[in-house]
Amino acid sequence: MRCEIVAIGTELLLGQIVDSNSAWMGEQLALSGIDSYYQVKVGDNHRRIVDTLKLALARSDAVICCGGLGPTQDDITREAIAEVMGVSLVRDDAMGARIRHMFESRGRSMPENNLRQAELPQGARFIAEMPGTAPGLVCPVGAQVIYAVPGVPSEMRAMMMGTILPDLRSRSGETSVIRSRVLRTWGQSESGLAEMLAEHMRRLDESGRATLAFQASGIEGIKVRITVKAPDEGAARALLETEDRIVSDLLGKYVFGRDRETMESVVLLGLRQRGLTLALAESATAGHIGLRLSARDEAEGVFRGGVILGDGDLQTRLLGVAVAKVPDAETAAALAAAVRREAGVDIGLSTCAIDDRTPVPGLRPGTVFIGIATAEGARTETVQLPGDRARIREYAVISALNALRQKVLT
Amino acid sequence: MRCEIVAIGTELLLGQIVDSNSAWMGEQLALSGIDSYYQVKVGDNHRRIVDTLKLALARSDAVICCGGLGPTQDDITREAIAEVMGVSLVRDDAMGARIRHMFESRGRSMPENNLRQAELPQGARFIAEMPGTAPGLVCPVGAQVIYAVPGVPSEMRAMMMGTILPDLRSRSGETSVIRSRVLRTWGQSESGLAEMLAEHMRRLDESGRATLAFQASGIEGIKVRITVKAPDEGAARALLETEDRIVSDLLGKYVFGRDRETMESVVLLGLRQRGLTLALAESATAGHIGLRLSARDEAEGVFRGGVILGDGDLQTRLLGVAVAKVPDAETAAALAAAVRREAGVDIGLSTCAIDDRTPVPGLRPGTVFIGIATAEGARTETVQLPGDRARIREYAVISALNALRQKVLT
Numbered sequence: 001m002r003c004e005i006v007a008i009g010t011e012l013l014l015g016q017i018v019d020s021n022s023a024w025m026g027e028q029l030a031l032s033g034i035d036s037y038y039q040v041k042v043g044d045n046h047r048r049i050v051d052t053l054k055l056a057l058a059r060s061d062a063v064i065c066c067g068g069l070g071p072t073q074d075d076i077t078r079e080a081i082a083e084v085m086g087v088s089l090v091r092d093d094a095m096g097a098r099i100r101h102m103f104e105s106r107g108r109s110m111p112e113n114n115l116r117q118a119e120l121p122q123g124a125r126f127i128a129e130m131p132g133t134a135p136g137l138v139c140p141v142g143a144q145v146i147y148a149v150p151g152v153p154s155e156m157r158a159m160m161m162g163t164i165l166p167d168l169r170s171r172s173g174e175t176s177v178i179r180s181r182v183l184r185t186w187g188q189s190e191s192g193l194a195e196m197l198a199e200h201m202r203r204l205d206e207s208g209r210a211t212l213a214f215q216a217s218g219i220e221g222i223k224v225r226i227t228v229k230a231p232d233e234g235a236a237r238a239l240l241e242t243e244d245r246i247v248s249d250l251l252g253k254y255v256f257g258r259d260r261e262t263m264e265s266v267v268l269l270g271l272r273q274r275g276l277t278l279a280l281a282e283s284a285t286a287g288h289i290g291l292r293l294s295a296r297d298e299a300e301g302v303f304r305g306g307v308i309l310g311d312g313d314l315q316t317r318l319l320g321v322a323v324a325k326v327p328d329a330e331t332a333a334a335l336a337a338a339v340r341r342e343a344g345v346d347i348g349l350s351t352c353a354i355d356d357r358t359p360v361p362g363l364r365p366g367t368v369f370i371g372i373a374t375a376e377g378a379r380t381e382t383v384q385l386p387g388d389r390a391r392i393r394e395y396a397v398i399s400a401l402n403a404l405r406q407k408v409l410t
Numbered sequence: 411m412r413c414e415i416v417a418i419g420t421e422l423l424l425g426q427i428v429d430s431n432s433a434w435m436g437e438q439l440a441l442s443g444i445d446s447y448y449q450v451k452v453g454d455n456h457r458r459i460v461d462t463l464k465l466a467l468a469r470s471d472a473v474i475c476c477g478g479l480g481p482t483q484d485d486i487t488r489e490a491i492a493e494v495m496g497v498s499l500v501r502d503d504a505m506g507a508r509i510r511h512m513f514e515s516r517g518r519s520m521p522e523n524n525l526r527q528a529e530l531p532q533g534a535r536f537i538a539e540m541p542g543t544a545p546g547l548v549c550p551v552g553a554q555v556i557y558a559v560p561g562v563p564s565e566m567r568a569m570m571m572g573t574i575l576p577d578l579r580s581r582s583g584e585t586s587v588i589r590s591r592v593l594r595t596w597g598q599s600e601s602g603l604a605e606m607l608a609e610h611m612r613r614l615d616e617s618g619r620a621t622l623a624f625q626a627s628g629i630e631g632i633k634v635r636i637t638v639k640a641p642d643e644g645a646a647r648a649l650l651e652t653e654d655r656i657v658s659d660l661l662g663k664y665v666f667g668r669d670r671e672t673m674e675s676v677v678l679l680g681l682r683q684r685g686l687t688l689a690l691a692e693s694a695t696a697g698h699i700g701l702r703l704s705a706r707d708e709a710e711g712v713f714r715g716g717v718i719l720g721d722g723d724l725q726t727r728l729l730g731v732a733v734a735k736v737p738d739a740e741t742a743a744a745l746a747a748a749v750r751r752e753a754g755v756d757i758g759l760s761t762c763a764i765d766d767r768t769p770v771p772g773l774r775p776g777t778v779f780i781g782i783a784t785a786e787g788a789r790t791e792t793v794q795l796p797g798d799r800a801r802i803r804e805y806a807v808i809s810a811l812n813a814l815r816q817k818v819l820t
Contacts (some may be wrong), residue, residue, distance in 0.1 A: 013446050016625055017431045024452070027425030036423050037458055041449040044498030048447055055465075089711040215426060279724065286704035287697025294696035295800060305720035306701040307728070311750070312714035314689065314753050318728055343724050351463060357710070
């Protein structure tokens with residue numbers, strides 16, 4: 001089963017928008033076992049959209065069009081598909097009434113233009129999921145099919161998951177269930193992880209029970225995706241559980257979470273479960289840890305805030321810690337202990353670093369000192385991070401949270 | 411002149427990487443007056459790359475291939491182009507020696523595989539710019555041309571700017587110079603800006619002297635791009651200056667910077683020029699302002715740090731400001747004054763907000779209070795921001811910096 005993706009919109013060609021939709025759709029197709037050999041961007045031009053769709057049908061079994069379903073005269077995906085199908089557009093009155101109602105329920109009157117969105121090629125049907133005012137389409141072309149979804153990512157995703165992927169899989173005659181899970185890791189390189197899993201991967205290659213794939217994700221760490229194929233949902237889930245257990249055991253402390261979990265959600269949840277509160281003294285990370293923590297609902301009642309230390313004597317004024325000529329492990333420990341005391345919390349976490357603006361003989365830029373203060377006292381960890389200042393800072397955020405996770409929460 | 415972009419790499423189809431290179435290249439082509447009607451992603455498959463290149467040459471004058479120039483067996487762009495040209499690959503010994511030297515100068519020995527990168531189709535030439543170990547290619551195909559550049563963004567960009575765009579423009583017979591400048595704005599909607607510029611844009615339409623385009627860029631504000639075309643560099647520069655003056659006058663206080671300037675760079679530079687220091691009390695923005703400021707070199711000596719206020723009584727403990735039941739303008743003023751005093755700086759900036767977790771009768775979530783304390787006392791500004799909590803927080807960052815800019819720096 002081959003499916004081509006066609007992203008429609010002149011703004012994509014002009015680079016005003018980066019086409020991240022196609023990447024997401026490509027990933028979902030791959031996870032469903034469907035091949036995607038070509039992905040094309042084309043502008044809002046009737047002739048070129050029609051040519052692109054015809055070519056796609058000549059080399060693939062199915063096509064997903066993304067974009068050009070809005071209410072304006074620029075939005076011509078419906079017309080182009082109708083031409084490819086050799087039919088005309090008809091207006092669906094029920095859909096027209098539904099769109100009108102969506103406007104009115106928000107206290108707005110519907111511009112007449114929006115009725116264009118209630119049109120569809122004869123023989124096509126609307127996609128059931130409809131989070132916005134643009135309905136998606138399923139358009140049969142003989143034994144083949146063209147799907148059309150809006151370019152708004154949340155609307156596109158709902159239609160992909162709810163209708164298009166199941167429809168493609170049933171067309172491909174695939175009755176088995178493909179499921180995957182991501183193990184989130186931090187602190188080990190991709191080749192290091194691969195080495196730890198080498199023997200198990202050889203066994204999986206032989207048995208075909210599951211596949212493992214690595215995805216380096218910058219400051220989100222390296223993701224290990226486990227994918228299984230099974231006759232039904234229950235069997236798939238059981239296989240995933242088994243594989244998760246084996247891989248987690250092999251990778252040990254490097255695994256910090258699964259799927260949508262992040263380093264900060266894991267740390268916050270761990271603190272909450274233990275009834276612990278946290279405050280920060282951020283020099284190397286300049287507010288980045290605070291920002292990431294407070295973006296999560298799990299921060300409520302756990303994260304009390306902290307101090308950002310820029311140039312100057314703020315750490316003396318607010319925390320009573322003398323400004324050292326060169327930051328070191330002792331400074332990190334003192335900052336963590338001081339912010340713990342001044343904020344009246346259970347745990348103080350601090351970061352300070354040697355950066356490229358103030359070179360220190362014998363210490364490379366990227367040396368980051370992490371301080372962790374608890375009721376038992378203050379400990380420090382020193383890490384050496386690669387890259388430029390921005391990258392060192394980002395890596396320092398996750399390194400600090402990971403140190404807290406390993407020293408306090410495990 | 412039409413130029414098609416072909417991005418090569420199975421990882422692009424699988425969604426492991428988002429193809430932002432094509433978007434950037436599309437933007438550069440548009441700015442150079444070159445049309446790009448199609449942009450295609452194709453995997454590392456010889457037959458499909460060859461077919462894609464042939465199709466591209468059938469409908470465009472030029473093609474830029476991006477990716478697949480590395481040293482491994484997966485990297486087959488060179489072979490595919492040679493087939494399309496109907497020639498064979500030859501090894502360039504001088505390039506081979508150059509690549510070997512690049513490795514050795516970094517104290518590493520060159521894997522023999524890398525000699526593949528010294529190969530090129532007969533009749534092709536290397537692109538002069540070569541920031542990495544992968545040389546780019548200019549490959550004539552009759553009167554048409556295929557360029558090949560590596561997928562590493564910095565290498566691709568250097569080759570585009572240095573060789574490909576000038577070559578395309580000379581092929582198109584275009585001798586005039588196209589230049590553009592971006593005015594950065596904050597605080598007015600796209601339609602609002604369009605209205606303020608409507609009459610001037612009508613005059614430009616008639617004279618053809620310049621074009622204006624709007625680009626909504628989320629928390630970066632709305633960019634107004636001025637593009638001019640002139641016989642030479644000097645004339646283009648003069649036209650840009652004139653247009654900049656007219657448009658800036660029409661938009662007044664909404665313009666905060668130009669081109670690579672950001673809200674934070676403008677604020678930091680303004681503070682530095684006046685010899686002022688700054689500290690923050692961030693409740694609504696949770697460290698985000700500190701993070702953005704300290705990421706800039708201009709922060710040195712100006713930005714002293716600040717306090718992140720999470721749940722709890724940190725503002726009382728560190729700043730002596732009582733925790734109000736409901737944040738209001740008075741709280742914002744008190745926080746700004748307190749952080750100014752405690753940090754011993756010239757200016758205190760604070761944010762606090764009504765968020766969706768603690769609904770307040772009569773006040774919508776997204777109400778953000780900004781406090782600015784100077785030697786003359788503390789003032790506040792209240793803004794109403796749209797969206798969910800994450801978006802409100804991001805907009806609050808720029809709103810606060812913009813308030814500081816307008817109240818202290820103009």
